[in-house]
Amino acid sequence: MPTKFVIIGGGPAGNAAATHAARLGAEVTIIERDVIGGAAHLWDCIPSKTMIATGGAMSFTRRIGGMGLEKQEVEVDIEALTGRIDDIKGRLGRNITRLLESQNVRMIAGTARVMDPHTIEATTTSAAGVTSVEVLHADAILIATGSRPRIPDWCVTDGERVLTTRDCYPPTIFPTSMTVVGSGVTGVEFVHMFSSFGAAVTLVVSRQQVLPNKDPEVAAVLEDDFLKRGVRLLKGARATSIERVGDEVVVSCDDGRIVRSSHAVLAIGSVPNTDQLGLEDAGVLTDGGYVTINRHCQSNVDHIYAAGDVSGKLPLSSVASMQGRKVAEHVMGLQKVAHRHLDYDKAASAIFTEPEIADVGLAETEAFADGRKIRVTKVPFSSTAKALINNDSRGFVKIVSDPATGVVLGGSIVGRHAAELISVIALAVTAHLKVSDIVESLLVHPALAEALAEAAE
Numbered sequence: 145m146p147t148k149f150v151i152i153g154g155g156p157a158g159n160a161a162a163t164h165a166a167r168l169g170a171e172v173t174i175i176e177r178d179v180i181g182g183a184a185h186l187w188d189c190i191p192s193k194t195m196i197a198t199g200g201a202m203s204f205t206r207r208i209g210g211m212g213l214e215k216q217e218v219e220v221d222i223e224a225l226t227g228r229i230d231d232i233k234g235r236l237g238r239n240i241t242r243l244l245e246s247q248n249v250r251m252i253a254g255t256a257r258v259m260d261p262h263t264i265e266a267t268t269t270s271a272a273g274v275t276s277v278e279v280l281h282a283d284a285i286l287i288a289t290g291s292r293p294r295i296p297d298w299c300v301t302d303g304e305r306v307l308t309t310r311d312c313y314p315p316t317i318f319p320t321s322m323t324v325v326g327s328g329v330t331g332v333e334f335v336h337m338f339s340s341f342g343a344a345v346t347l348v349v350s351r352q353q354v355l356p357n358k359d360p361e362v363a364a365v366l367e368d369d370f371l372k373r374g375v376r377l378l379k380g381a382r383a384t385s386i387e388r389v390g391d392e393v394v395v396s397c398d399d400g401r402i403v404r405s406s407h408a409v410l411a412i413g414s415v416p417n418t419d420q421l422g423l424e425d426a427g428v429l430t431d432g433g434y435v436t437i438n439r440h441c442q443s444n445v446d447h448i449y450a451a452g453d454v455s456g457k458l459p460l461s462s463v464a465s466m467q468g469r470k471v472a473e474h475v476m477g478l479q480k481v482a483h484r485h486l487d488y489d490k491a492a493s494a495i496f497t498e499p500e501i502a503d504v505g506l507a508e509t510e511a512f513a514d515g516r517k518i519r520v521t522k523v524p525f526s527s528t529a530k531a532l533i534n535n536d537s538r539g540f541v542k543i544v545s546d547p548a549t550g551v552v553l554g555g556s557i558v559g560r561h562a563a564e565l566i567s568v569i570a571l572a573v574t575a576h577l578k579v580s581d582i583v584e585s586l587l588v589h590p591a592l593a594e595a596l597a598e599a600a601e
């Protein structure tokens with residue numbers, strides 16, 4: 145009898161687990177209440193990156209003067225942009241659905257609830273409004289229900305002017321002025337997005353640095369870019385209330401400062417989707433709503449797993465997919481043979497601002513805090529031919545290695561295509577490669593990757 149594996153949630157974690165487990169021989173059912181692709185497709189990664197790409201194209205046209213071209217004013221066509229977002233989401237959703245179908249994964253469009261450790265109830269509503277309930281038996285269960293934006297009790301969002309990140313799509317209008325509350329990854333991406341589209345943006349930064357958890361040198365390049373674009377940085381200020389007053393939004397801060405703008409968006413983290421899921425009926429332990437997991441993504445109930453945002457680890461689509469894959473291997477008993485544990489410290493991440501920011505592995509600041517000996521080499525992109533050809537020499541590559549062995553421990557990249565280029569350092573970190581392995585790779589010329597080889601020298 146094949147293992148009956150029921151997955152709740154069709155985002156990156158659920159999809160990766162489903163396809164991988166099905167390939168390994170499980171009988172897989174995936175229950176999704178919204179769309180296959182998850183919040184990642186509907187509201188998070190895909191629409192935000194699509195809008196950022198269009199905003200980036202607009203800001204590029206403002207910089208083409210140095211490339212032997214006449215400057216041209218471009219205007220955003222909201223309808224065309226909305227169509228483009230829908231088209232991309234649709235294509236990606238169809239690709240995943242086809243893949244799941246090809247692996248014989250059963251998809252149920254409904255809301256799931258765990259009834260006991262081996263029973264799940266899926267409630268579906270037909271187009272005619274008829275509700276039906278199906279009860280499923282499971283040998284293994286994956287909770288992959290994701291998260292949603294956190295709305296603090298001092299703020300009432302209205303979806304019109306006081307927004308969560310999810311209210312920004314489809315883009316019905318472009319704000320003339322926008323206050324972004326929260327200066328983590330999502331906050332700075334939204335600053336970049338709205339300022340690229342011409343809004344006057346104020347960023348409320350609770351500490352003294354945007355991206356407070358990142359390398360200060362990295363954050364400095366971004367702050368510099370924001371200031372050049374006219375973004376107002378309100379440092380050391382914590383928002384305490386956001387109120388709509390007519391057509392204006394008033395953000396008050398704990399130090400008495402007040403910001404007025406046409407719109408405000410909250411980017412202060414997320415909360416897990418575990419309420420009303422019935423986890424307590426199955427005896428699954430949670431912490432702050434997040435399912436407590438071990439290194440195999442198992443909860444305290446051995447055959448109930450959690451992956452993705454709901455597991456409280458790194459809230460990244462890439463991490464969610466990898467967790468899903470690891471869960472599938474564990475469910476099918478592969479951990480007893482070749483199986484590498486997921487090492488969250490080796491996850492590459494990127495921030496899609498301009499310039500882009502990406503990092504992986506050990507950070508310089510972390511090593512100093514731990515008193516660990518490291519070798520740090522930094523090369524600016526301005527030393528490469530390709531950066532000059534691109535008319536964009538902002539940023540740098542930094543590689544952190546072990547001075548005794550030369551093994552690459554981490555790195556950060558700020559600049560054009562940083563999200564792509566970091567893959568080289570990520571591979572080196574995962575495969576324990578040495579800086580000499582990067583130096584001796586025969587890379588392309590002219591290419592931004594040449595800065596990587598130079599930093600590895």
Ligand SMILES: Cc1cc2nc3c(=O)[nH]c(=O)nc-3n(C[C@H](O)[C@H](O)[C@H](O)COP(=O)(O)OP(=O)(O)OC[C@H]3O[C@@H](n4cnc5c(N)ncnc54)[C@H](O)[C@@H]3O)c2cc1C
Nearest residue numbers: 153155156157177182183184188256290452453459460461
């Ligand atoms: C604005 C923004 C931009 C982002 N950009 C990036 C990026 O560029 N790169 C990146 O790596 N990460 C990005 N992230 C993070 C990324 O979106 C998440 O880490 C990722 O979506 C997590 O995947 P998941 O599978 O855990 O959950 P989700 O994608 O949230 O999917 C969970 C699914 O479970 C379903 N569900 C929930 N409860 C039930 C239930 N009871 N029954 C049935 N179905 C249920 C939901 O409908 C949902 O579809 C971004 C996040 C935000 C907020």
